[in-house]
Amino acid sequence: MASICTYYNIIPTSPTPFADLDVHTDTPQFLDPYAIRLLGTSTPHAAKAINCLDTFLExxxxxxxxxDPAVQARGAALPAFPEPRQTRLGLSARGINGHGGAEVIRRRIWDAMSTDLRPLLHVGVLRHLEELGFYIKDVGDDIxxxxxxxxxxxxxxDFTQEMLALYPEFTANGHKTATVSCRMWNDHTRQWEMKSVTLPVANDAPLLLVPSGWVTRHPLMRYGRFFEVTMLGYIQDLHTQYTPEGKPLQTPKDLLVPRGLASRDKREALRKTLEAYESGRDLLAEHRRFVTAKGVPPQVDLLA
Incomplete structure (x- = not known):
């Protein structure tokens, strides 16, 4: 195991702007889109990243x-995500390839978007790409x-190019860069395109650097958090009774599932989200406010 700094003999006097990941194997951390949103323009290149995420979802x-069948055919091809190996992030056995390939995930996302999720899309409450994992099977933190x-x-x-200029160690002592062809989203044309880019090479493979603040051990918008905090909170409210004196009697959240009052099934989460919206509650907006208030947790040693 060797971190990026160790591999390139970078001796930082302060925390590096990039996440110091293992160059040999994937680190069980995740690129967190909501962390990028919360850090916003104070983080280099965040505005570009957020615009890419939002234009893709739009x-x-x-x-x-x-x-229009032609438009639908174009849309069906959009969520094609061959697993990116350049960042050294994620869970190798559980990434896109580990779930049976990019084609399986593409089909699952499009099928959900064009059928079950259409009511959410019509009312406009699903606003961020990272919320898809609340409702689509097998789209979890790694995906x-x-x-x-x-x-x-x-x-x-763009961030990696900036780091190459800032840290000469990436091209010193025999270390080299390589020009590789990569598929990426163009937020202006709103299309996928192939581009040739120059990346450092580590352990005989291209390396894409990631801003340290964009990486979390537990993604902020993970399904478990949404279910346990916001969904169970809503269901708890539904089953709250009141004494003659007006005192609320609530079923504890940890008893709602065992008593059959709640289900972790994502299809049920979708049904409850729509039910809540029809009664005047936007659970996704509530959850965004909760997560935003909690903020991004302090950075920890990514290799610990």
Whole structure:
């Protein structure tokens, strides 16, 4: 095991702007799109990354809601995400390839967007790409991280170029760069395109650097957090009774599932989200406010 700093003999006097990941194997951390949103423009290249995420989702929603077969065909091809190997992030056995290939994930996302999720898209409550994992089977932390990497690839390339200029160690002592062809989202044309980019090479493979603040051990918008905090909170409210004196009697959250009052099934989460919206509650907006208030946790040693 060797971190990026160890591999390139970088001796930082302060924390590096890039996440100091293992160059030999994937680190069980995740590129977190909501952390990027919260850090915002104070983080280099965040504005580009956020615009890529948002334009991609806008295009996906637009095509999913279209009744034009040609537009739908274009949309069906959008969520094609070959697993990005350049960042050294994620869970190798559970990434896109580990779930049976990029084609399986592409089909699963498009099928959900063009069928079950259409009611959410119509009312406009699903606003961020990272919220897809609340409702689509097998789209969890690892898949969301991989998808995010592919969509914001241009921002990560720009950041890597900046780090190459800032740290001469990346091209010293026999270390080299390589020109590779990569697929990335163009947020202006709103299309995928192939571009040749120059990346450092580590352990005989191209290396894409990631801003340290964009990496979390537990993604902020993970399904478990949404279910346990916001969804169970809503269901708890539904089953709250009151004494004659007006005192609320609530079923503890940890008893809602065992008593059959709640289900972790993502299809049920979708049904409850729509039910809540029809009664005047936007659970996704509530959860965004909760996560935003909690903020991004302090950075920890990524290799610990």
């Amino acid at each position: 295009e996906l929603v637009l095509t999913a809601l279209s009744s 969301t991280s991989d998808i995010t990497t592919r969509i914001i690839f241009q921002a990560l390339v």
